[in-house]
Amino acid sequence: MTQTDAPAPPSPKRRHAAGADPDKRRQILRGAWQVFLEQGFDAASMNAVCKAAGVSKGTIYVYFEHKEDLFFALVEDMRARFFRGISEPLAGPGCTEDRLRSYATGLARQLTSEEVVRAQRIVVAVVERMPHLGQRFYDAGARHVLSALSDWLAAEATAGRLRIDDPELAAQQFLELSTAGLWRQRVFGRRLAPPDEAEITRTAEAAVRVFLAAYGPES
Numbered sequence: 001m002t003q004t005d006a007p008a009p010p011s012p013k014r015r016h017a018a019g020a021d022p023d024k025r026r027q028i029l030r031g032a033w034q035v036f037l038e039q040g041f042d043a044a045s046m047n048a049v050c051k052a053a054g055v056s057k058g059t060i061y062v063y064f065e066h067k068e069d070l071f072f073a074l075v076e077d078m079r080a081r082f083f084r085g086i087s088e089p090l091a092g093p094g095c096t097e098d099r100l101r102s103y104a105t106g107l108a109r110q111l112t113s114e115e116v117v118r119a120q121r122i123v124v125a126v127v128e129r130m131p132h133l134g135q136r137f138y139d140a141g142a143r144h145v146l147s148a149l150s151d152w153l154a155a156e157a158t159a160g161r162l163r164i165d166d167p168e169l170a171a172q173q174f175l176e177l178s179t180a181g182l183w184r185q186r187v188f189g190r191r192l193a194p195p196d197e198a199e200i201t202r203t204a205e206a207a208v209r210v211f212l213a214a215y216g217p218e219s
Helices: 022-043 046-053 057-063 067-082 096-111 114-126 131-140 142-158 167-178 183-187 197-215
Strands: none
Touching (some): 022 046, 022 057, 022 067, 022 114, 046 057, 067 114, 067 131, 096 114, 096 142, 096 167, 114 131, 114 183, 131 142, 142 167, 167 197
16 A cells, blocks of 8 residues: 555544533433423432433533523523424415414424423422523523414415414414413323324314404405
């Protein structure tokens, strides 16, 4: 083998600055999520998170200043995971009614899922003492979803496919209709398991009928 044929040396492993390794950060967040789910916010300790994540206490404090900071980061991560693609049906094929039905179905399925319900319960348990935590949780999830739906409804109204004077109010109403009888019962433990697809579909269809009766275009 000539010198020019010699294999190139292996690339050195990329090094990250302290607190900047995305894989390590995800590792910590996965461990934190497990601990918060099992113990709740108040009972969870950074020691327990270290053990669940398989990192040292020194490492975890490089990435997160304290438990509240860690939970806030987890809220942002959950929003990205739980609500990724939630608004895609609004840009999908079909008429306004079809897209609303598809959106309502996906929303109800996600909001009544085990992970989302348990996350909401964690926040509710501490929101009276830490209202800013609840506000941030709302802004990361519900506010984000509401804004996207409100913008879409406003565009549909401009195009003449809906009659809506207050898109944000209409969006709030449709979100409530989409999970009527499902979400609250899940949050408060009246339903121990997520609703099945048949019930989600039935609720979504009823939501669309009621919504279009109020906001549909004039015939």
